[in-house]
Amino acid sequence: MPTPGPLELVIILVIALLILGPGKLPEVGASLGKSIREFRKASSDVQESVSVNVDTTPLPPTQAAQIAPAPVESPTVENAAVATPQVPVPAAPPAAASDPESSPPAPTPPTDQTTVAS
Numbered sequence: 331m332p333t334p335g336p337l338e339l340v341i342i343l344v345i346a347l348l349i350l351g352p353g354k355l356p357e358v359g360a361s362l363g364k365s366i367r368e369f370r371k372a373s374s375d376v377q378e379s380v381s382v383n384v385d386t387t388p389l390p391p392t393q394a395a396q397i398a399p400a401p402v403e404s405p406t407v408e409n410a411a412v413a414t415p416q417v418p419v420p421a422a423p424p425a426a427a428s429d430p431e432s433s434p435p436a437p438t439p440p441t442d443q444t445t446v447a448s
Contacts, residue, residue, distance in 0.1 A: 334342070350358055
């Protein structure tokens with residue numbers, strides 16, 4: 331969160347002066363300062379009590395952690411055939427299929443040249 335600059339602080343003080351008036355502004359400032367001071371003191375007290383109560387000695391390992399898990403044998407697969415998916419290749423690119431004039435002519439069927447001459 332960015333910190334307000336000097337111009338923003340002046341604007342906030344002018345608005346506070348207009349809302350509260352010159353008589354109430356010092357009282358509100360003093361009570362706001364007390365509140366901030368009490369909050370900081372309570373926060374530091376909590377931090378001190380947490381740091382004192384933290385035990386830094388290592389804990390003994392539990393019985394479950396001392397028991398090593400048994401190794402699990404994994405089945406080995408030898409000479410396994412791996413299936414590869416066959417993807418059909420499109421006959422023509424999509425642009426050529428939509429425009430029949432620009433597509434190449436269809437191949438002619440092979441003629442039977444094994445006819446016997448009599």
